[in-house]
Amino acid sequence: MTLYFPRRKFVLYGSATFATSLLLKACKSSQTTTPTVSSSGEGFKIAIALPGMITDKAWNQSGYEGLNLAKQKLGAEIAYLEQVAQADQTEALIDFARKGYNVVFAHGGQFDAAIEQVAPQFPNTFFVGVNGNNKGENIASLRIDHLQGSYLCGIISAAITKSNKLAYIAGQEFPATQEELRGFNLGAKSVKPNIKITSTFLGDWNDVAKAKSATLALISSGTDVIYQWLDSASPAVLQAASDKGIYAFGNTKDQLDVAPKAVLTSAVKRLDIAIAYLAELAKQKQLKGQIYNIGLERKDILYLGKFGAAVTETVKQNIFKVQQEIVDKKIIFENCQEAGKDTRCVKKA
Template sequence: MKRNKILIAMMVIAVLCTGVLFAGGQQDAAPAADTTSSDAPAQVKVAMLMSGPINDGGWNTSAYEGLTRLRDELGFEIAYTEMVPQSQQKSILRNYAQRGYDLVIGHGFEFGDSIMEVAPEFPDVKFYQVGGEVQADNVGSGVFGLGELSYLAGKLSAKFTKTNKIGFIGAMEIPTTLAEIDMLRETIAEVNPKASFTVAYTGSWTDVNKGKEAALAQIANGVDVIVAIGDACDVGAIQAAKERGAYVIGWSGDFNSLAPDIVLTSMVQSVPDMILMQGKMLKEGNWKGMSKVWGIADGVEYPGTWSKVVPAELKDEVMADFEAMKAGTLHKRVN
């Protein structure tokens, strides 16, 4: 957890200080030190494509952490391309396959179609989609359980709000986000019938300013708790909440370190653990083309660091629901 906080803080500082993000940035990350003999098996090579920057503090930062864990813990050679536009997905996938990478990962729902088109051209290369449900002999995928974390976030926001106005800021109107919104709306209405729920989209996973603008607009209308699923846009929402005295529930990464008194908690989806599991199966020779839903019971989804501003009894109530989901006695998953 500490490592995740430090990485997020460093990455987000880079976003805010540079103010410039380069599209299609391709990097061959430094491989682990070579301690093998000349007759040892060739080093496993893994590449990743991301539609956003590795320093967004959330979805893509966590993917990059997972990639570096393959290098540091398993000795793999790694490479990545960030800020991949949809028009370049297939050419970049092909490029990595042609260069002899054993596993090529598309990080996000948006890579599914491109992976399914390119994969048959390279039957000896394995492809994996994080956040999707594609499958073939050489294609696997993993999607996080939908509904569980949004139920917890909905209950927390509904009981914490003082104005009875809760906001949601998302990047894109995609199926996974819509499923989480549905559970948020349902839970808020059930827990606090007096509360309203406002939804806004920024249209970008990378624009911090758009996240801030959307949050400021909601706060101006009385919203005092915002649930944010927008990668770098979450950073903007946190900035706005910090300036105007509102609160944020983060998503994907653990955002508490950015504003401990503003970020109530974060609904963490541990992409690093999902990616590391793929690497271990690849190394052990038992990787298979399959699609799997990863949820709270698998240990990859959980509330992150809690702010001290959350009353102890409310935190305990939310965590009790989390433990019930983990034990299989409370069912809120919708996929």
Template sequence: MKRRTLLAAVAAAATLTGASAWAEAEVTAGFIYIGTPGDGGWTYEHDQSRRKMEAHFDGKVKTIFQENVPESADAERAITQMAIAGADIIFTTSFGYMDPTLAVAEKFPNVKFEHATGYKRSDNVSTYSARFYEGRAVQGHIAGHMTKTNKIGYIASFPIPEVIRGINSAYIHAKKVNPDVEFSVVWAYTWFDPAKEADAARALIENGADVILQHTDSTAPQAAAKEAGNVITFGQASDMADYAPHPRVSSIIDNWAPYYIARVQAVLDGSWESVDTWDGIDTGMVEIGEITDAVPAEVKESALAMVEAIRTGEYSPFTGPLNKQDGSAWLAEGEVADLGTLAGMSFYVEGITDEIPN
């Protein structure tokens, strides 16, 4: 799909909200997307949350968006164009937009910016992310129980802390219930490329993996698993429920709507300030999709118990004893990883034999 122009996005949003609502709108909120809302995953959920936010304000807020914006110089141009078009707050929804967001924010000090999954802030740039690793723990728990070959494949996007945390979390919890489990990681170096994601899934399946996890955005791995047969997958970023009960057995769902509503409300109130938000299962920013009947009842019960323990704070996915990949001690018995280490995680835990690319 060709990248939608800003004018086309504006026209689409106008159709959605109605011309009269636009005339009364007090705030314009812009969104920059790495993929298309039709990806069924990451961008789909951001767009669903955009729609819910707009509906919540019932005409006080209009939204515009631009899809398929690469994490390159194109990003800075797209964000700049959106600011010039009159956006009061702009949500840039992919890690690679971090520096372009900061650069544009410096030129438009009266515009508020919200960058997803990044770590650089300024007076008019906030950051927000979700504790996806909490959902990966649940997925790893289910995967470790369900694999018959003891080989689990993981399709990774880029070697950044967010992705490395997820791999570690899934592995730790698969290994806890199945000491014989092995992880193989394929780096796709893309967030959304169905062809690459499908090829990665097929390569993992050919290597014996009968469970596929992913930190990429499309449903292509599910399609590849279905072709292979006897391979299960998990929805990523969105429920992907159309793929239930086979091969998808559950999912991580990113629910951004409450955050978008709160941040736009802050603009309306004049109370917006730069903050760093990192929420998880406890606030509902991370949800676990339905665990289907393809999962044995006792495994489903234990997985839901883990979800509840994480929600209440009774359990943290990174709780010792844990060593780093090289065998050096990391967390002692009962010790919980500090947020700073998790935020900058650049190492695998003991037992993963793959190497993290430079």
């Protein structure tokens, strides 16, 4: 049974009886951020706060699927809150902590400041920032190594482009997107050192009109391959690329089916498996206050999706070779400084 509560009523009525919950469901407010509680009665409680919609077929849906996979594997009680605006992040995390959730996932690096503020107040709740950069007594971060996946996509881009103009589009600029842009840059320039990469940060992960407009502007300037990381707005980029006869990459989910003529492949990030893994560690009381980095060595979590027709067999075989070299640590991405900034550079063993 799933119970629905308006967000401001969640703290007050989270343990209401079934009859009361039905009344609340019938009177549900019209606001878009609506927590959902699903119970299996096992005593271990997991929650997730999401910046977007669970139906975006991208980042937020993957987080939601991770919550449900954890419920399935661990028999946990779960709750989620979608479309959490930045101004509401602290309140959302406090709501979950006050209700006694053992582990609370905050699904995006934009939650870092809220986690730092809330976690010290609730030492019995473990907070996990997905794409975060925090660690502490009851704070962990789950990081997919976006640089490794985008490095492979950069190599593919360099093999495909005719204009030698590539672009990266993302919702916000923060460490995870900077890392992904860096990998795309390194991969492309490992093939064509003089290739040009333009980056655009829209300030919104879900604004379809803004994503389409930015894509068309890039195409008009000569860009013929685009790597995007958006949520609900990602299909707008992929479809615009298809309409204009250029190429693009899917992200998080395998998005080849969104625009088969345009998508070269997707940087698939199985956040559902990664989230369930950390939730299991939490239940076993083995979750530590550290940053958990997961790369291509976990082939069930980070990998390239189905390839589009434009990717030749020769390019595929080269990608498989490079991927294995990364796993075998023959290609290493080590910390370095470039133009006075901390970043990562390629080192070959």
